[in-house]
Amino acid sequence: MQILKRLWPLYRPGLPLVVLSLTQIALVSLLGTAQPQIIRFVTDLVLENGEWQYLVPGALAVIAVAVVQGGLRFGQRYTMEIVSTRVVAQLRAQVYSHLQRLSWAFYDRAQTGELMSRVTADVDAVRMAAGMALVNGLTHLGTIVAVVVAMFLMDWRLAIVSLLFLPLLVHAIARFQAGSRAAWSDVQARTAELSASLQENIAGVRVVKAFAREEGEIARFRTANDAFQAANLRAIRVSAFWTNYMNFLTAVGAVAVLWYGGRRAMTGAISVGTLVAFNAYVTQLAGPVRMLGMAISHFTRAAASLQRIYALLDTPVEVADRPGARDLEAVVAEQGTTAAAPDGADPAGGDGTRRVAGRVTFEDVSFRYPGGEAVLQDIHLDVAPGMKVAVLGLTGSGKSTLLHLIPRFYDPTAGRVLIDGVDVRDVTLASLRRQIAIVPQETFLFSATLRENIAYGRPDATQEEIEAAARAAQIHDFILSLPQGYDTVVGERGVGLSGGQKQRIAIARALLTDAPILLLDESTSAVDVATERHIQKALDRLMSGRTTFIIASRLSTVMKADLVLVLEDGRIAARGTHEELIRRDGLYRRIYELQLRPVEEVV
Numbered sequence: 001m002q003i004l005k006r007l008w009p010l011y012r013p014g015l016p017l018v019v020l021s022l023t024q025i026a027l028v029s030l031l032g033t034a035q036p037q038i039i040r041f042v043t044d045l046v047l048e049n050g051e052w053q054y055l056v057p058g059a060l061a062v063i064a065v066a067v068v069q070g071g072l073r074f075g076q077r078y079t080m081e082i083v084s085t086r087v088v089a090q091l092r093a094q095v096y097s098h099l100q101r102l103s104w105a106f107y108d109r110a111q112t113g114e115l116m117s118r119v120t121a122d123v124d125a126v127r128m129a130a131g132m133a134l135v136n137g138l139t140h141l142g143t144i145v146a147v148v149v150a151m152f153l154m155d156w157r158l159a160i161v162s163l164l165f166l167p168l169l170v171h172a173i174a175r176f177q178a179g180s181r182a183a184w185s186d187v188q189a190r191t192a193e194l195s196a197s198l199q200e201n202i203a204g205v206r207v208v209k210a211f212a213r214e215e216g217e218i219a220r221f222r223t224a225n226d227a228f229q230a231a232n233l234r235a236i237r238v239s240a241f242w243t244n245y246m247n248f249l250t251a252v253g254a255v256a257v258l259w260y261g262g263r264r265a266m267t268g269a270i271s272v273g274t275l276v277a278f279n280a281y282v283t284q285l286a287g288p289v290r291m292l293g294m295a296i297s298h299f300t301r302a303a304a305s306l307q308r309i310y311a312l313l314d315t316p317v318e319v320a321d322r323p324g325a326r327d328l329e330a331v332v333a334e335q336g337t338t339a340a341a342p343d344g345a346d347p348a349g350g351d352g353t354r355r356v357a358g359r360v361t362f363e364d365v366s367f368r369y370p371g372g373e374a375v376l377q378d379i380h381l382d383v384a385p386g387m388k389v390a391v392l393g394l395t396g397s398g399k400s401t402l403l404h405l406i407p408r409f410y411d412p413t414a415g416r417v418l419i420d421g422v423d424v425r426d427v428t429l430a431s432l433r434r435q436i437a438i439v440p441q442e443t444f445l446f447s448a449t450l451r452e453n454i455a456y457g458r459p460d461a462t463q464e465e466i467e468a469a470a471r472a473a474q475i476h477d478f479i480l481s482l483p484q485g486y487d488t489v490v491g492e493r494g495v496g497l498s499g500g501q502k503q504r505i506a507i508a509r510a511l512l513t514d515a516p517i518l519l520l521d522e523s524t525s526a527v528d529v530a531t532e533r534h535i536q537k538a539l540d541r542l543m544s545g546r547t548t549f550i551i552a553s554r555l556s557t558v559m560k561a562d563l564v565l566v567l568e569d570g571r572i573a574a575r576g577t578h579e580e581l582i583r584r585d586g587l588y589r590r591i592y593e594l595q596l597r598p599v600e601e602v603v
């Protein structure tokens with residue numbers, strides 16, 4: 001019920017069409033009762049009384065009814081399908097846009113394949129129910145009602161006897177409904193499991209092959225596949241048993257007609273034509289009843305799917321715009337803190353929007369992942385615009401997490417993160433993220449052209465701007481060397497490009513957004529000396545004039561940094577410049593010995 005209430009607003013705009021379809025359904029149902037009546041007349045007049053002139057008109061009338069019914073059936077189905085495809089398209093769009101809004105914390109827990117199945121299989125189940133099943137279900141219901149009424153109008157005694165099976169039928173429908181709901185919900189869950197397994201396997205195919213785990217993966221998939229098959233068979237069993245049981249009950253009805261109707265016809269209480277018509281009606285009930293069963297199973301399936309879809313739509317967006325949140329640029333401009341633009345930085349952004357200065361402040365920030373232990377504790381930090389901060393620490397010390405709090409991928413559990421003195425939670429996410437460029441360790445490239453990939457953050461960028469960014473990122477010459485140049489389509493995740501090339505595409509992407517704050521996860525992947533020099537140049541260009549947080553793995557980066565932070569178990573264990581820190585005999589020295597020097601020596 002609750003579900004229908006939520007679905008209703010989607011149907012409302014198509015109300016006139018729904019009414020039209022319902023009218024057609026009513027007419028089809030009424031016409032369904034006409035044929036046995038014609039047969040009744042023909043039987044009584046032609047066979048009993050020998051009035052042969054009624055035979056041909058009777059036959060023609062049967063054909064006419066069938067033709068009109070066919071036209072109406074087409075109309076009812078088509079009109080309802082217009083409404084339902086529209087409803088389902090809106091539902092799908094709602095799911096998709098909610099998926100865009102959901103935050104990192106949600107995707108940490110989510111399974112990609114399961115989400116895909118939500119958008120495809122579940123939405124499809126709703127489409128089936130909202131269109132075809134709805135029309136068919138209502139038509140069958142209408143036919144049943146019309147037939148029953150016609151029977152009572154002809155002879156109520158015979159009607160009661162021949163419909164004695166009806167309560168049993170209703171009971172069977174109810175049992176069927178309950179059984180198939182459970183069975184289909186199981187099938188849907190298994191479908192999701194199967195597609196999750198498939199998706200994960202495809203995404204991780206390189207790992208699978210590297211570890212020669214194909215056989216293991218096949219076995220794992222087979223288990224999921226078997227479970228899916230078993231669930232499906234269970235659902236079919238439930239469906240097959242109850243629909244056939246319902247058919248059997250209808251046959252019992254036909255026997256009742258023959259037995260009791262035959263006696264009444266012999267005593268002359270009803271005409272032979274009436275008996276024939278009754279028999280036609282009872283057999284006519286068999287089809288709609290069985291189909292109604294099928295429609296019900298579609299509905300129960302759709303109800304289960306809708307429940308899952310709404311559960312997803314109801315998942316709260318953990319990191320969202322506050323009501324009335326304003327753009328960061330506007331708030332900063334109002335406070336008048338934009339004055340201190342860094343050297344060389346253009347206070348007006350490349351695309352003409354205002355830029356903030358780029359002061360980043362952490363005030364007593366602590367953070368824990370949901371259900372986890374504290375990952376960051378008491379972080380106190382004030383980074384002036386244009387400063388380069390190198391973040392170091394052993395693995396798992398919280399370096400990435402620290403960076404992820406700035407663009408609000410997560411919100412701190414305690415304390416505040418400020419940009420130019422403004423709490424990042426007080427401004428719109430879009431305006432906040434416009435001010436931040438990110439170069440992650442793993443570059444994700446979309447299956448699109450290199451041009452589109454570079455311009456991902458600024459789709460309106462001109463070819464000149466894209467080329468300028470690529471040139472600064474030291475990747476322009478390489479792109480030109482490809483036969484299709486900037487129009488080269490890269491495969492999913494950028495297959496076809498080397499790690500160093502992908503990283504430079506990411507740098508070009510960040511350069512093009514021209515944001516005053518830069519978050520950089522320096523790749524540790526080993527590259528040759530020439531590539532390393534290219535990347536260094538590209539990075540230097542990118543960092544210039546921007547407040548930069550860099551998870552550093554190269555000594556050269558650390559030496560150039562204005563401030564080095566050493567994280568230990570989520571706390572800032574030491575801070576200072578490389579020179580200051582190296583003189584102390586602490587964690588920094590250890591990291592320097594273990595992590596930084598070797599990389600430098602390779603290069």
Ligand SMILES: Nc1ncnc2c1ncn2[C@@H]1O[C@H](COP(=O)(O)OP(=O)(O)OP(=O)(O)O)[C@@H](O)[C@H]1O
Binds near residue numbers: 369370394395400402
């Ligand atoms: N999405 C997450 N959900 C739950 N816990 C997480 C998540 N991401 C990281 N953690 C945990 O938080 C801690 C800090 O992780 P983080 O990735 O910030 O460390 P790091 O210093 O960047 O590590 P590395 O150098 O290995 O990349 C780790 O103990 C990790 O297990």
